[in-house]
Amino acid sequence: MANISVLGAGGWGIAIAVLLNNNGHNVTIWSALQKEVDMLSSKRENEVSLPGITVSEKIKVTADLKEAITEKDIIILAVASSYIRSTAARLKGQIKDGQIIINVAKGIEDVTYMTMTDIIESEVENANVTVLSGPSHAEEVGRGLPTTCVVGAKTIETAQYIQNIFSSPVFRVYISPDILGIELGGALKNVIALAAGIADGLGYGDNTKAALITRGITEISRLGIAMGANKLTLYGLSGIGDLIVTCASMHSRNRRAGILIGKGATMKEAMKEVNMVVEGVYSTKSAVGLARKYHVNMPIIEAVNMILFEGLSAKDAVNELMLRDKTIEHPELLWDDINEA
Ligand SMILES: NC(=O)c1ccc[n+]([C@@H]2O[C@H](COP(=O)([O-])OP(=O)(O)OC[C@H]3O[C@@H](n4cnc5c(N)ncnc54)[C@H](O)[C@@H]3O)[C@@H](O)[C@H]2O)c1
Incomplete structure (x- = not known):
């Protein structure tokens, strides 16, 4: 005891x-x-x-x-x-x-x-x-x-x-x-939960949610690895595990705030309505700052930042994300890697 x-x-x-x-x-x-x-x-x-x-x-x-x-x-x-x-x-x-x-x-x-x-x-x-x-x-x-x-x-x-x-x-x-990896996963998933809520508020569906969770953990692990965290941690309970629950659950105040923003509320209106500290709003600013410091590309998190703090409409943010330059799913996995295996 x-x-x-x-x-x-x-x-x-x-x-x-x-x-x-x-x-x-x-x-x-x-x-x-x-x-x-x-x-x-x-x-x-x-x-x-x-x-x-x-x-x-x-x-x-x-x-x-x-x-x-x-x-x-x-x-x-x-x-x-x-x-x-x-x-x-x-x-x-x-x-x-x-x-x-x-x-x-x-x-x-x-x-x-x-x-x-x-x-x-x-x-x-x-x-x-x-x-x-x-x-x-x-x-x-x-x-x-x-x-x-x-x-x-x-x-x-x-x-x-x-x-x-x-x-x-x-x-x-x-x-x-991996203390750092555990902490980064827990903090950064709140930003993606805001994005998932925004998508729900816009009336988007399960495909959009799955895209945000999957590409969200890609962004989180990119930054985490650049900062010294282990990729395995970010794909574990405190990373993808917490991300899934936060993006899916109505218990999440970050997701609930996102839903209100997706329906047209401003960040301040959403925080007032949720009536609790919405930690993802603060973590968004930090995540964007860290992405710039470590030269890591985090388009979803950048989009959330523009919606929260720069007045970009949620719908325009989704359009911009969908129409970004076309790319490879995993830049570390190329054709030669498969052909040689
Ligand atoms: N709620 C959950 O399900 C959950 C689960 C896992 C982790 N967390 C994390 O745990 C932390 C606390 O979550 P919560 O849901 O209990 O938050 P909360 O917002 O309900 O509670 C925060 C608590 O902080 C304390 N507090 C408020 N103002 C204070 C002040 N000026 N000085 C000192 N203490 C003050 C109060 O005791 C308050 O109850 C958060 O970082 C959250 O992300 C929450």
């Missing part, structure tokens, strides 16, 4: 806390938002982010960060990605050697283009930072529906330790050394 704190009490923080409590661990949930702490303490439920999922009385709820992190084996950062830096900064000087931090937020920081684990490491000097990601909607994990994720850590021992903590009959955890 481990002592675990979950920092962040939105849908994902609650679902993780419920899972770990069911696994027999001592779980504490902390939130920076007093209203969340009050709601959880009095109703044992986050009625806004994860209605219908009960937070057991065994799970401690606190607004006191020091209390939340003292004598914990594992500290899970489950705040929205835009609050990872400010939350990590509050942990500076507080983390003891041996405590493990798990990032579960998905994003790339605007301007610095840093991943969430990079941010945490830059703020908390002695941190042993790991990541857990994959196709895992809180609404389904909270209900105990079978789910798989992957944990990335610097050593196999740390990865296996976390694997054992999370694993259950309804939550299967794989491990990987």
Whole structure:
């Protein structure tokens, strides 16, 4: 049994806390938002982010960060990605050697283009930072529906330790050394989910969705490989796996925002209507910046950027994508490669 704190009490923080409590661990949930702490303490439920999922009385709820992190084996950062830096900064000087931090937020920081684990490491000097990601909607994990994720850590021992903590009959955890690949897949799929939503909003069909998922993962892996991630990771749970679930599910706020934009809403109107942080909007800017920095061609992500920030109509963006220069599906697979095989 481990002592675990979950920092962040939105849908994902609650679902993780419920899972770990069911696994027999001592779980504490902390939130920076007093209203969340009050709601959880009095109703044992986050009625806004994860209605219908009960937070057991065994799970401690606190607004006191020091209390939340003292004598914990594992500290899970489950705040929205835009609050990872400010939350990590509050942990500076507080983390003891041996405590493990798990990032579960998905994003790339605007301007610095840093991943969430990079941010945490830059703020908390002695941190042993790991990541857990994959196709895992809180609404389904909270209900105990079978789910798989992957944990990335610097050593196999740390990865296996976390694997054992999370694993259950309804939550299967794989491990990987590729922290960067896991993080990039999780952040960039949100941009493609916006595109998939836009296509749905325009009334397009399953063919379009499949094209966006397939060409989307091609773009994500191009950038990931240029940045040092492994292609296998991008075609695994935290890459294509998370991309499929996000593009297909109404649980995805990125897809829901995209649908509204496809139907004619502006980015700001869509974000207001979804009424939650739409992380893909921020990751779009970072992805475009990274594509330019690493000289990688990412036409779908560029098109989403033009729709969100430069006023291009969704329909015109699709036309431009369809009528781009004709090309080979995989430039690394040419006729000689097949003929020689
Ligand atoms: N919801 C899911 O199904 C799911 C699944 C996997 C990963 N994730 C990732 O986990 C992260 C959290 O997701 P979520 O759905 O719980 O998000 P959310 O937007 O519901 O919750 C974010 C939480 O951040 C915290 N927060 C808000 N303002 C804050 C502030 N100023 N300072 C510190 N903390 C603040 C609050 O506790 C809030 O509940 C995201 O990065 C998301 O991509 C979500």
